[in-house]
Amino acid sequence: MANFACLLSLIIGFLSLSQEILWVRVVTFISKGLPQSFALVLFCFLVGIAAGAAIGKRFCERHTDLLRTSAMVLAVAAMVDLSVVLLLPVLVQILRPVGFVGIMLLVTLTALLKSIMFPIAHHLGAQPSGARIGRSVSRVYFFNIIGSTLGPIVTGYILLDYLTFERCLWLIGLGTGALSLLCAARGRTLTLGLASAAGVLPLAILVWSMAPSVVPTIAIATQKEDFPPGSRIEHVVQNRHGIIYTATAPDGEPDWVFGGNVYDGRVAVDMQENINGLERPLVLLAVHPQPHRVLVIGLSTGAWARILSASPRIKELVAVEINPGYLQVIRGYPQVAGLLSDPRVEIVADDGRRWLRRHRDDTFDLIVMNTSFFWRAYATNLLSREFMQLVAAHLKPGGILAINSTYSSDVLETARQVFPFVERRANFIYASKVDFARPPAGAEQAFRELRLNDKPVFEESAFHGDGLVRSMIDSPFMPRDQQYAGLTPAPGVITDQNLLVEYAHGNLRKLLPRFYEAVAQVRTFIHR
Amino acid sequence: MTTASVATEARSANTDFAILANDGDLLARRLAPLFFVSGAAALIYQVCWQRLLFAAFGVDIDSVTIIVSVFMFGLGLGALVGGTIADRRPQLALLFFALSELGIGLFGWFSPDLIRMTGALFVAAPQWQIAIANFLLLLLPTCLMGATLPILVAHVTRRWGNVGKSIGMLYQVNTFGAAMGIAVVGFPWFLFFEIDTAIRMAAVLNILVSIITLFWVKRQWQISRACSR
Structure with missing residues (x-):
């Protein structure tokens, strides 16, 4: 029984920490990167764990058939885990505070149900008396922590790079269901095992068919004030670094790009329409005569790097982007895809701050951070x-x-x-x-030289009257006394x-x- | 303390000690608030150390995975050590708990500078070296944190004779403490104070827990010595 308890403890640790990672990702996405979201998830999760431990303690005190109890608890836990994928899109569409509270209750409940197993696993695997109490307890506890250690490695690092978070949630539910069956088999309660499978499997099949629609539903529900009616989510890129999606408006305007459910920018480099406000990086060409080396921190849609790369004065452009998933997005848009084949452009997947610390001797004429x-x-x-x-x-x-x-x-x-x-x-x-x-004098020339796809970036009108180039040269910046x-x-x-x-x-x-x-x-x- | 006063003390507290030595409920009631505070401090460290480590090594998934895994693995090793200690010296369980809390508190106090130093030394190193550096940096405090649960569970189980009950109770209070820690440091704290201050507050909490436990241990020893005379 001691070995079975260790296995139970290990799997519970793994499933719990994996689920915590997934909850952090989901809640951070829904809350649009709110700094408190990690603490909020952790708080609810810990309250759930503590409450679950209290319930598990009671089961142990009653000395009931703990394997049978485990099989039942885990079957319920599996069904709740699987239901998360179905409930999330519903809850985000309900009025914001109510829906959000509902999601946090789900976080607590999923943690609670699994942590009931924590005291039970220790009770099953440790000696209640004798000279080896400590070692028998620590052995089961050690396996629980090893499972928890594997959570961020297997789920956070590996699985999330190949599977969407919806699929990972599904796997957690299925894993919990399998553990329920294992407990039923070990406790020789065939009827209970069959009942558990009868509850979990149909739900798992249903959830598998629903899962792909979760991110677009959350995105539309949480961005509805900003999207024009009829907008739809076009591409979703999920990897271990995060979630990126693009949204298309019905009027044919350039697509929006969102990273972590937060607006990143538009996929547009046309300076006649200038939807992206690209005069903000271009004004640098007016005030710096020879920007040979440029560093862009935060590539995102690539629009900013692309418009800067239109200047032949830039001999080298290094772009540091923490999420390589943006390269997939850039590849899909011809307006910015040229960036990937420009020999002057080097794109690095890294944390911007760490990249600077690691390249102490690299210096630049311009450092642009959008x-x-x-x-x-x-x-x-x-x-x-x-x-x-x-x-x-x-x-x-x-x-x-x-x-x-x-x-x-x-x-x-x-x-x-x-x-x-x-x-x-x-x-x-x-x-x-x-x-x-x-x-400096002659700054206008820097703008006349700008070319994208062999076409001038600015039309002649931009150089005259209240044209954009004229504005960048004549009044590049706000008066200093009005800066705030x-x-x-x-x-x-x-x-x-x-x-x-x-x-x-x-x-x-x-x-x-x-x-x-x-x-x-x-x-x-x-x-x- | 004179012999006479010890004897008086022994008479008045003898009953208390005798009960405490055998009564798991009383022991649990006394341990619960201390372990609650210990749990709160642990979460404050986890959140604040993560912030400092992310600033030092980057906030990408590689760093996140390394830091969280190293933290958990240290807890696991500590658990194994704690279980062995609990069996070899069962009578010193509370003393080990007090010393662990003291060790965590002292490390915590100096940890902000240690983390920044490690960051400056290893930021340009390959990822595997960063993982080892983080592991070694956090080994002591995480081991001590991981050791406390098996030590106390074994101690309480010797009185209750029910592992599930004792681990359920201790894990529950420790985790509620952790939830309290995250509630404080995750919401109001950074509205007013800085990261290093939070870490030092957690260090003070650990040291306080240690001092209270040490007083408790000392009192037990004095009484048991007086009783044995």
Whole structure:
């Protein structure tokens, strides 16, 4: 029985941690990368585990037939696990707070049902008395932790690279069902085993046929305010790095691209329509005469790198993207696919901050970061003072950093603390160790040279009157005394330690303004 | 403490000790709040160490997998060590628990600088070296964390004679503590304070648990010595 208890403990550990990983992915996706989503999932999961342990303890105290009990509990757990795939699309379409609470209750319930097995497995496998109590307990516990260790490796690293998260959830449900059968077989309760299989298998077949539609349903439900009616989800790319999808509008406008259910940009490089606001990277060509080496952190749809690559002055462009899944998206759009065959362009799949730390001697004329919204989880790593100091060390003399503030005044404030010269255009912040505000004479030529697919990027009208090129040359940046206009209130310096943009100045500040005003007062008092 | 005062103490607390030595319920009631706090501290470390390690080594799936797996594996090794200790020196179970908490607390106090140092040293190294560096860095605290559960379970089981009951109770309070830890550090804490402060708060909690347990152990020893005279 001791060996069976160890096996039970190992599988339960593996299934539980795998499911936690999948829940983090699902809830982060639904909440659009809210920094609190990891804590929220973990909190619900831990409460479920604790409650499950309490129930399991009671079963052990009653000394009932624990194998029979295990088979029943696991059969219910399997059915709940499988139902998750069916319930998720329903819950996200219900009114937001109610649906979200429902999802968090599901997180708790799935953890609870499996963790009932934790005390039971130990009870079955450990000695209640004698000189080896400790070792017998630790043996079963050790197997549970080994199972938990395999969770992030097998499910988080390997399975999620080949299967969608819906399929992984399905596998967890099936695995729990198989464990129920194993317990029934071990307890010689054939009827119970058959009943368990009769409940689990039809549900598994139903869920298998439904699974592919989960991501588009969640995407449409959570983005319905932003999508025009009739929009549909076109491509979904899932890998171990995350979930990317594209959305197509019925009016034939360029597709949207979303990473982790957060808007990344449009697949468009046409400067006549300029849907993507691509004058924000191009203005750099007006103020930097010879941008030979360019680093782009956050490739996404590739539109920004593609438009920059139109300049023959750029001899080398390195693009660092954390999710290689974007390459699949780029390959599908001819507007940006040329990036992949441009010999000057090197695309690296890596964490931007780590890449900079690993390439200490690489310096660039321009570093362009059109990274995601300031309030997303881990945004601090790419917006903090420490990160900007790292970037500053990678700029050549006269080099410029361009970073998307996504309208956060904290990003501007932080840049001003690190760099002596800081400018702003729209939501972009430009920073350098030298004054670069005035374009040099002949800057217009840099725009005349721009060509994509052997065609000029700008029409002649852009160079005259209130044309876009004229605007980039005549007034590239906002007046310095108006730099904070239209940005978030109460600017502060973002550090690796204070996680300012994720918490105190995070996205919830918009939803709960009064609460966050009180928070600001307390912060002022604490840090006075 | 004079002999007379020890004797008085022994008389007044003798009953208490005798009950405590045999009564699993009383022991469990005393251990529960301490193990609850220990669980809260563990989750605060996990969340904050992950943040520091992600900043040091990257927030991609490779780093996430390495860090989480290394953390779990350390707990597993600690569990094996804890079980052996619990059997070899059953009478010292509470002392080992107190010392483990002290070790976790002391490591925790210095951990932010250690993590940043490791990050600076290994960021350019190949992934396997980063995995080993992280494993060695977190080996001590995770082993100590992993050891506490089997040590206490064995201790309580010797009184209750029911493994499922004792592990269910201890795991339950420890996990509720962990949930409390994540509730604090995952929501309100970063609205006001920084990561290093959270880690040091967790270290103080561990050290407090250790001190309280040490007082408890010392009291038991004094009483048992007085009783044996």
